[in-house]
Amino acid sequence: MSEMPESMDECFYFTNRTLGEKGNAIAWVRKPMCPECGKAKLGKPVDPKTGKVKSRATIYVCPACNYEVNKEEFDPTLKVEIQYTCPHCGNEGEAETEYKLKTYKGAKSYLFVCSKCNEKLAITKKMKKLKE
Numbered sequence: 001m002s003e004m005p006e007s008m009d010e011c012f013y014f015t016n017r018t019l020g021e022k023g024n025a026i027a028w029v030r031k032p033m034c035p036e037c038g039k040a041k042l043g044k045p046v047d048p049k050t051g052k053v054k055s056r057a058t059i060y061v062c063p064a065c066n067y068e069v070n071k072e073e074f075d076p077t078l079k080v081e082i083q084y085t086c087p088h089c090g091n092e093g094e095a096e097t098e099y100k101l102k103t104y105k106g107a108k109s110y111l112f113v114c115s116k117c118n119e120k121l122a123i124t125k126k127m128k129k130l131k132e
């Protein structure tokens with residue numbers, strides 16, 4: 001398990017959530033190195049005119065060699081890294097899960113399992129209450 005990223009610039013995704021009444025989770029997805037040239041990290045494309053990141057882009061590009069990958073195909077190959085406190089048993093642990101949202105109790109979530117009590121835990125996409 002690696003260290004928590006130092007800045008959000010290193011990540012495609014970063015969140016800090018409460019889980020249930022007394023748990024919490026910090027989760028992130030690191031930007032991977034370009035699989036083509038290995039010299040730079042993939043990122044969202046930048047508009048050459050405005051210099052702003054195109055946040056709705058469906059591709060990631062390598063700033064070094066311009067290699068492109070399809071976001072939808074590439075995301076599931078990435079991992080969400082999680083540091084959590086389990087709301088069921090209080091265990092403080094680390095977990096990894098697929099960078100792919102799954103529907104759980106009516107909300108799109110990243111799902112993982114507590115390594116101590118095996119309860120399923122969900123990091124919802126948005127701050128949304130799960131249906132009980």
Ligand SMILES: [Zn+2]
Pocket residue numbers: 034035036037038039040062063064065066067
């Ligand atoms: Zn590259």
Ligand SMILES: [Zn+2]
Pocket residue numbers: 086087088089090091114115116117118119
């Ligand atoms: Zn637990």
